[in-house]
Amino acid sequence: MARILFVTPPYKCWGQQMIGNWPPLQLAYLAGAARAAGHEARIYDAMYKDTSYEEIRHEVEGYRPDVVMSLDYLPVTGAISTCTVPAAVEALRTAKQVDPAIVTLIGGPHPTFMYEEMLSEEDTPVDVILRGEMEETLTELLGTLADGRPWDGVRGVAFARDGRVVATPQRPHIADLDTLTPAWDLLDWDIYHYNIDPWGRMASILTSRGCMMGCSFCSQRVFWRGEWRARDPRKVLNEITHLVKDYGVEFITMIDAYPTRDRQRWETLLDLLIEADLGVKLLMETRVEDIIRDADILDKYHDAGIMHIYLGLETSTDEMLNSLNKGTTVDQNKQAVDLLKAHDIMIEASFMIGFPEETWDTIKQTANEAARINPDIAVFPVLTPMPYTSLWDEVHDRIRVWDYSKYNISTPIIEPYEMSLNDVMIALGRCYMTFYANKMSEILALPEGFKRSYMLSAMKVMMRDYGESFDFLGIGREKVGAIPKKMAEAMKKLGGTEQSAQ
Helix, strand or coil: CCEEEEEECCCCCCCCCCCECCCCHHHHHHHHHHHHCCCEEEEEEHHHHCCCHHHHHHHHHHHCCCEEEEECCECCECCCCHHHHHHHHHHHHHHHHHCCCCEEEEECHHHHHCHHHHHHCCCCCCCEEECCCCHHHHHHHHHHHHHCCCHHHCCCEEEEECCEEEECCCCCCCCCHHHCCCCHHHCCHHHCEECCCCCEEEEEECCEEECCCCCCCCCHHHHCCCCEEECCHHHHHHHHHHHHHHHCCCEEEECCCCCCCCHHHHHHHHHHHHHHCCCCEEEEEECHHHHHHCHHHHHHHHHCCEEEEEEEEECCCHHHHHHCCCCCCHHHHHHHHHHHHHCCCEEEEEECECCCCCCHHHHHHHHHHHHHHCCCEEECCECCCCCCCHHHHHHHHHECCCCHHHCCCCCCCECCCCCCHHHHHHHHHHHHHHHHHHHHHHHHCCCCCHHHHHHHHHHHHHHHCHHHHHHHCCCCHHHHCCECHHHHHHHHHCCCCCCCEC
16 A cells, blocks of 8 residues: 655745644545555645745655645635645655655646646656545545556546646546545644634634635636535534544634535534534635525524634625626625624625726725725735636736746736736735724724634734735835834734834
8 A cells, every 4th residue: 555645835825824824624635535545644734834845855754655745725725726836846846856756646726727737847746636626536546556557547637648748537526525534633733723812723624515606716616617515514513523522623714615505504504513512613704695695593603603704705896796707796795794793703804906907096995995894804815817717818918927826815916007016016015004004993992802802813913924924025114104103002002013103
């Protein structure tokens, strides 16, 4: 049987990795599948161990695996992980430098669609790309490696042979997701924690896979081929119970693209969580229209332990929402946020900037819309055309950055007609400062309790990273603007930042 080492690349990205350290759930699933098939597995998380390629080299030298696998991986999503591909490939190159006989694998959305480009690169260290859902593909591939059989008979892979790229037929999706078991015991649980008060050990789970929605900037629909499959709510509860009682987990993020699609199933899960009363706090993402649909059961969201919901509100006008194929309106966005506030659930909402038609006036309009809707936390991702989405084709003539490591939704990739890339960077910083300067008074006026403590803690983390993050983006505070004086003084009193104010 094969010995396989799973590696997350040492990639850092402001915004995606700021509020918590999430375990690599996708690798835990793959390791569980490999072990179930009789193979030996180990997980090395260079991303959250905060180590380098040299430490990956030492891990490979010590473990001596037959196979090393990495992913285009960010801990809370598979929709925007292209930025990690160069780092993942470099991790595989490191393994090959230790032993050229090691078979190297990579999977995820970007490799699934860009396999020809990746395998055609000169001196690529990648032997095989796993396309689409990976667990069954991996176990079949490991079997062929152990038996010395050719890879052609394995569905869902791509590889180079004799100067050409070979891609085998797609594999059907796994019929029953509850047949999969993550290898939780292979994780170093001490490094996974939520960074916002009240802090605590962090895990992530999947209760479903897939999405049928057609957002032009997202990979979920194309990756899952428009399908959606869900797990048995009772099996989900068993997994949550296991994580809480056996691993001391206090916070769990549901990283499903669309966990609430089936209302009956979703309400059953909420009822089971309420009855179990495990004390675990849950974070999740869902759609605006489902929050409105569930107005009559939002008390169950709260009672089940859901404390933080991310909503992709995306932009400030119905016209721009239509251009992204979101299927929602700004009035619906406001309604969903107000409903969650009424049930004491923290709301994080995204408002994109950097559209081809962007101007300083539309930037101001977006910042004003964020203030009008007034979620607890606002984020301002830069519109990023992943190369396997419909958005890529729509804006291709405006793309100015081709380095995939920059496709992190914090770095401008598209040059607007009336703004420069540097203008978009500056606008990004100003959106954050505008929103949170106004938010500070609201936070300080909150009564003592969970929400005030949580929000102040989140602000400390964001302001602590303010200077570093915009240096990372290639601009300094002198262009973005210093933290407003009232905000800086409040944060300094709370031990949040020592940065200068204006």
